[in-house]
Amino acid sequence: MDQFLAFAAKNWLLFAAFFAILATLITTEILRLMRGVRSIDPQQAVRLLNDDEATMVDVRDPAEFRAGHITDARNLPLKEFDRRVSELDRYRERTVIVCCQSGARSQSVATKLKKAGFAKVANLSGGMQSWTSANLPVVRK
Incomplete structure (x- = not known):
């Protein structure tokens, strides 16, 4: 000692x-x-999306979104979030998975959604980087 x-x-x-x-x-x-937002990995996200229990919201800029995004993801850029959050009202009772490039920007949006009264909010841990690293499909448009 x-x-x-x-x-x-x-x-x-x-x-x-x-x-x-x-x-x-x-x-x-x-x-x-304390924020009440859970982090999920790509495999958990796939499970929720395939079971039709979740909606994916991508908060990256439109150019990043067009370069490659998750199938059926809704693009709601971080810069426009406060103005366009009402577009997600129909998903209040579903799990809303928020993603960005690395998982950092989406964490703040996920916290805002939870405060706005969304029942189940999750952040895609690692964002699109972890999604593509897991060799999961990406749509380019």
């Missing part, structure tokens, strides 16, 4: 960085759980 304390004292900056990163991870996870 004395050796550990001596090591920690000599490398205090390393330990400070470790605890800062640990605190950030814990805080992020707690906030994610």
Whole structure:
């Protein structure tokens, strides 16, 4: 134990960085759980979409959407979200899966949808990058 304390004292900056990163991870996870938005992987998304239990909403820009998107996904660009959110009202009781390129932009939209009263909201973890990495079909139009 004395050796550990001596090591920690000599490398205090390393330990400070470790605890800062640990605190950030814990805080992020707690906030994610409090938002009520679950993250799902591409296989879970496929299951929900195939069972006709979910609707996919892609929040990327129209050019990104045309370059490749998930079959039957609705394009609702992040910049236009607040103005066009009413287009999703008919899906309030269904699972709404939100996706973007990497999963970061869609997380904020998923949180907004949950606050707007949508019953079941999920974020596609990893976004289109994880979708294409899983070799799942993409529509190009």
